[in-house]
Amino acid sequence: MKFFSVRKHALLWARLFTAGLFLVLLFFVFRKYENGLYTDPVLSLRINEVCTISPGTTEGDSVTYEDYIELYNPTSQAVSLEGLYLSDDAGDPLQAALPEGEIEPGGYYIIYAAGEGDSAPEGTPSVAFGLSEEEVIMLTWVCELEDGTESAHTIDSVYVPASISPGAVYAATEDGGDSYGQLSPSPGLSNASASAILEDPVFLTPGGFYEDSVEVTLTAAEGLSIRYTLDGSEPTEDSPLYTEPLILTDPSSSPNVWSALENITTSDRNYEIPDTPVDKAAVVRAAAFDGEGNRSGTVTCTYFIDFDEKEGYENAAVLSLVTDPENLFSQEEGIYVRGSLYEEALEAGLIYEGLSWIELMDYTHYYLEGMSSERPAHLELYSVYGDALLNQSCGIRIRGNESRSFPQKSFTLYSRKRYEKESFDPVLFDTGISYDSLILNNSKTPKKVFFFSLVEDREAAVQEYIPCQVFLNGEYWGMYYLMERYSSEYLEGRYDASPEESTLIKDTRYVADGVEEEIESYRALRDYLDREDLDDPEVYEGLLEQMDMQSFIDWMCVNIYIANTDNKPLENNVYTWKSDGSTETALPENMEYSDGKWRWMLYDLDDSLAAGTVYADSGAWSMDSFTEHAVYASSGYLDDKPMPALMKNADFRRQFVLTFLDMANENFRPDRVLALLDEIEEQYSSWAELSWERWNTNLQDQTFSEQVEELRLFFENRFDSIIPCLAEHFGLTGELVTLSLSAENGGAVSLNTLDLDLMDGSWQGRYYTDYPVTLTAQETDGAAFDHWEIEGGSIIEGSQDSASIQVRLEEDTTVRAVYTES
Secondary structure: OOOHHHHHHHHHHHHHHHHHHHHHHHHHHHHHHHHOOOOOOOHHHHHEEEOOOOOOOOEEEEEEEOHHHHHOOOOOOEEEOEEEEEEOOOOOOOOEEOOOOOOOOOOOEEEOOOOOOOOOOOOOOHHHEOOOOOEEEEEEEEEOOOOOOEEEEEEEEEEOOOOOOOOOEEEEEEOOOOOOOOOEEOOOOOHHHHOOOEEOOOOOOOOEEOOOOEEEOOOOOOEEEEEEEEEOOOOOOOOOOOOOEEEEEEOOOHHHHOOOOOOOOOOHHHHOOOOOOEEEOOEEEEEOOOOOOOOOOEEEEEEEEEEEOHHHHOEEEEEEEEOOOOOOOOOOOOOOOOOOHHHHHHHOOOOOOOOOHHHHHHOOHHOOOOOHHEEEEEEEEEEOOOOEEEEEEEEEEOOOHHHHEEEEEEEEEEEOOOOOOOOOOOOOOOOOOOOOEEEEEEOOOOOHHHHHHHHHOOOOOOOOEEEEEEEOEEEEEEEEEEEEEEOOHHHHHOOOEEEHHHEEEEEOOOOEEEEEHHHHHHHHHHHHOOOOOOEEEEEEEHHHHOOOOHHHHHHHHHHHHOOOOOOOOOOOOOEEEEOOOOOOOOHOOOOOOOOOEEEEOOOOOOOOOOOOOOOOOHHHHHOOOOOOOOOOOOOOHHHHHHHHHHHOOHHHHHHHHHHHHHHHHHHOOHHHHHHHHHHHHHHHHHHHHHHHHHHOOOOOOOHHHHHHHHHHHHHHHHHHHHHHHHHHHHOOOOEEEEEEEEEEEEEEEOOOEEEOOOOOOOOOEOOOOOOOOEEEEEEEEEEEEEEEEEEEEEEEEEOOOOEEEEEEEEEEEEEEEEEEEO
């Protein structure tokens, strides 16, 4: 008897069903191959190279620094870009469609990842997203099937890892291959032509200050050799081979090299090179090589040897700036010299010796601007205690206007990811700000930075600074001021202004940082300030919704008081800014700055103390800078826009007069100013004298002490000279009287725009009786305000017990705020 197996029978039918299903699927796959879906050469395209830190690629006659993606076509057929998409977002693989075109057989295709707000070179393909590390880049193809439906296929994807070295790209080690690594960029070329980026060597002996000598030890990965230089140049395979620790001693007695160059300015400056060796530091630059044409990045350290025995460095911050000498001093590429532009123009008869700096701007390398004038460098900053504050690579440009033609030039320092970091470490000025750029300003005059220190409490922004002794490629280059640079980072750090919603405008003409479209908002403000009816309260109220009037008035009062002759509130040497939103972590006191109003920033105060006028050489304090002006200017402050229109408004005039008197009585109070001058003279004098000697072999500049004395004389006499001018121009007819303030049992009092701490005594200032003053008793710990006691004046708003009052000054007036213990 045969038994029927149910289990075997079921398995047989299951196998037959599976085989049938396979044949059906095979049929459909065959049909799709027959229709070209899986045989189309587009499926062979590969992401060949991803650049997240562009060191610069050449497009036509220019260089662009946008990141890019390179596609490679390994087939023998041209491949259309139709239906292709790139994305860095797995949730949106169709993020950016590629433009019309095709990739030639065996060809390479560059797509710039410009990101929002950035711009790819004109006429080049781009996608509107940026690139970063630790993300996946996807290439997707969308095609239409026979039935009219669309089908999306991921052709290729590449994960970009973290820690891509500056100057490297993440690329297929063989064109179209599956193995990726860090290579040198080769956009539009085979990756076979790209060298590998090796691991950097390491200094085991840190840069800094040493006595007698220093033994410098380096190490590199196994199998690599180290080559080094001592002149600031980039190491090559022909540079000296490092085989044992370097023994370095003080090189200061060696002949000057960069300090011996005369082509850093023109003959009309009457510059003479130093006639003795300048102080020097030892600079070591090193790179690793593998003998197969591959190299690492360059590492740099600066060693200051026996500086305890040298004058001019005690308690000084010291900064070393190192770059390949070709970047600064070569005739063709150098940005610190007159260069080939000058020599060729001279030979062609386009220029001649003796022309002024302004006539030579188009013919000297140090007047080159923009990204093409930026050079890579390495920065080390040591604090007054000798510890390293900054040690990183950056970009440098020459900055300024006339000062570019000075022998001691100023620099702008840029921290960019392609050099090493997106920003400088937040260790400067006690602000906690990670700046993307800084200013290294020459110390020809202390006026610019000193005035900032006088008005830090005002509503017009100022720049913090650090005086430092600078070495350029190891040679002493003088005293400089390392300064903040106005930027979105500055606004975020100072005012909690959201970078996405803030705008910074320079010289009223262009957006220096932030939202480009807001230039229209600024132009609307300028147009509004042109109105003839600002005396109308409603019109003036509309103006106050667009600008912070206190910020504007503070800016005006500073420039007028210091007799600055090269700034205009709606023209040159001025920054303005606004913010329409604050950061999530904004402090309560900073919330007001997100109100969308335009505010003013103090900038470039070099031409103060009546520069360019008959008062400059004697009696600068007597200049009526309300209306008088330099020979190169067409008008004074009151005759420049927007002052003629604003002066029609009584509220504006009152606010201006009281603010001017507040600042004259407190910010520019002679005893306060002179105390600060004494302080900086004691601290800076030895540094400044060394710098003056470095740049004045042929005597031309005032010494630091002479400039400090000039400032002393100016502020000792300025109040008595400029205050009558204020009265004349603003039609004040009242008496100038003395206001004395004090607080019983301690306390703080606000006077108009001033916050005065009266805990340690009384305060005096002089005010015209035309306008009442506003007094507010501030809350203090341990004391409660009780009442006011007033002699010589009367309360016209509030009462004796009110914390805030307005007082009419009728004669010399004494006001005492009485507090009781709480």
